[in-house]
Amino acid sequence: MAHGVTEAGLTITHAWTRSVPVAGLNGAGYVTISNSSDQSYRLVAVETEAAAQTSLHESVMSDEGMMSMAALPEGVSIPAGQTVALAPGGIHIMLMKLVSPTTAGEQLPATFIFEAADAAKPDSIRLKSWFAVQPVSGESHVHH
Ligand SMILES: [Cu+2]
Numbered sequence: 557m558a559h560g561v562t563e564a565g566l567t568i569t570h571a572w573t574r575s576v577p578v579a580g581l582n583g584a585g586y587v588t589i590s591n592s593s594d595q596s597y598r599l600v601a602v603e604t605e606a607a608a609q610t611s612l613h614e615s616v617m618s619d620e621g622m623m624s625m626a627a628l629p630e631g632v633s634i635p636a637g638q639t640v641a642l643a644p645g646g647i648h649i650m651l652m653k654l655v656s657p658t659t660a661g662e663q664l665p666a667t668f669i670f671e672a673a674d675a676a677k678p679d680s681i682r683l684k685s686w687f688a689v690q691p692v693s694g695e696s697h698v699h700h
Pocket residue numbers: 584613614625648650
């Protein structure tokens with residue numbers, strides 16, 4: 557398996573999601589993005605044919621200890637020289653209405669779209685990778 561996909565100093569590694577046994581449910585994707593350039597970027601969208609739609613979310617804990625989701629309309633900041641890991645309990649890529657059931661070992665092709673934080677550089681960067689489907693382990697993860 558290729559180790560990562562790189563362009564313009566942005567590298568995507570270890571994109572994964574948990575298997576979901578039924579089509580039409582939502583999944584959540586995670587990924588590690590490192591930025592070795594001197595330019596800050598934002599992850600603004602993820603395209604995949606595996607889901608009807610995707611969006612960027614952050615899990616937030618209320619004062620009462622309840623988990624909920626907040627959309628991230630500005631995307632996810634990937635500062636120059638830093639590595640940002642999207643992981644369970646934090647920022648994730650919501651895979652809304654999966655087109656088919658997903659099974660462990662599968663790869664779901666996905667394109668990660670970035671924009672420079674500097675608005676004077678309007679070109680977006682598209683990195684093609686995939687979500688590796690992992691088995692559900694431990695507690696089941698019921699995700700809106
Ligand atoms: Cu979500």
